[in-house]
Amino acid sequence: MIRIHSFTFSPFQENTYVLYDDSREAVIIDPGCYTRAEQDELTRFVEQNGLKPVKLLNTHAHIDHVLGNAFVKRKYGIELYLHEKDVPILKAAKVMAPNYGFAxxxxxxxxxxxxxxxxxxxxxxxxxxRFVPGHAPGHVAFVNHEARFVIGGDVLFRGSIGRTDFPFSDFDTLAHSIRTQFYTLPDDYTVYPGHMDPTTIGREKLSNPFVKA
Incomplete structure (x- = not known):
């Protein structure tokens, strides 16, 4: 049985996810932990639950989702997975970080x-x-069909969608991704987003004001 634990880190209120199952192996998705206290919160959860992180996954590489990448890689000796089209975004994070107070x-x-x-x-x-560009050029989502959920990053939110006013973002591309890669899933699939609370595919198909089914 898979379990999902979320943390909300940084002033961006970014959701970091730890997924694990009965094997105690785990993946860490979009670590936004920057401060020592945030890093300790993540490691304490891993230790208390006897988990073995084996992979580090990024849905995309905007600064709020990658603040803890280096820490997680070093702490657990694991490797980072990202879509190739988001590598320039990851490289830009180093330049952008001081502007957001992450010196x-x-x-x-x-x-x-x-x-x-x-x-x-x-x-x-x-x-x-699933490849879901629009908010970022190499954005992906992770779907688990057994437990019927999506780790969606900054694609689809409860009553909202990811921003498209960033460089390399595009509303039409994002809307296409949502309609073809999210709204084609069954209504009862839970979406765990990069910010804010979870939602469901059915709820957003019915009432999302930005992208209609």
Whole structure:
């Protein structure tokens, strides 16, 4: 049985996820932990639950989602997975970080590229990789069909969508991603977003004011 634990880190109120199953293997998705207290909160959870992190995944590489990449890689000796099209965004994070007050940000190198239609496996769990650009050029989402959920990053929120006023963002592309990669999932799938509370595919298809089904 897969379990999902979320943390909300940084002034951006970014959601970091730890996914694990009965094997105790775990993946860490979008670590936004920057301060020592945030890093300690993450490691304490891992230790208290006897988890073994085996992979570090990024849905995309905007600064709020990658603040803890270097720390997690170093702490657990694991490798970073990101879509190739978001590598320039990751490289830019080092330049942008001081502008947002993150002067001690550490850059982390990508070890593996995520590919559309492929899967990420750990323990007894399989995550399908879906390519969902628009908010970021290499944005992906992770879908688990057994437990019926999506780790969606900054694509679809409860009553909202990801911003498209950033460089390399585009509303039409994002709307297409939502309609073809999110709204094609069953209504009862839970969406765990990069910010704010979870929602469901059915709720957003019915009432999202930005992208209609």
């Amino acid at each position: 001690q940000y550490e850059e982390a190198d990508v070890d593996h590229f995520l590919e559309e239609g492929k899967s990420v496996e750990f323990g007894h769990t399989v995550l399908e990789v």
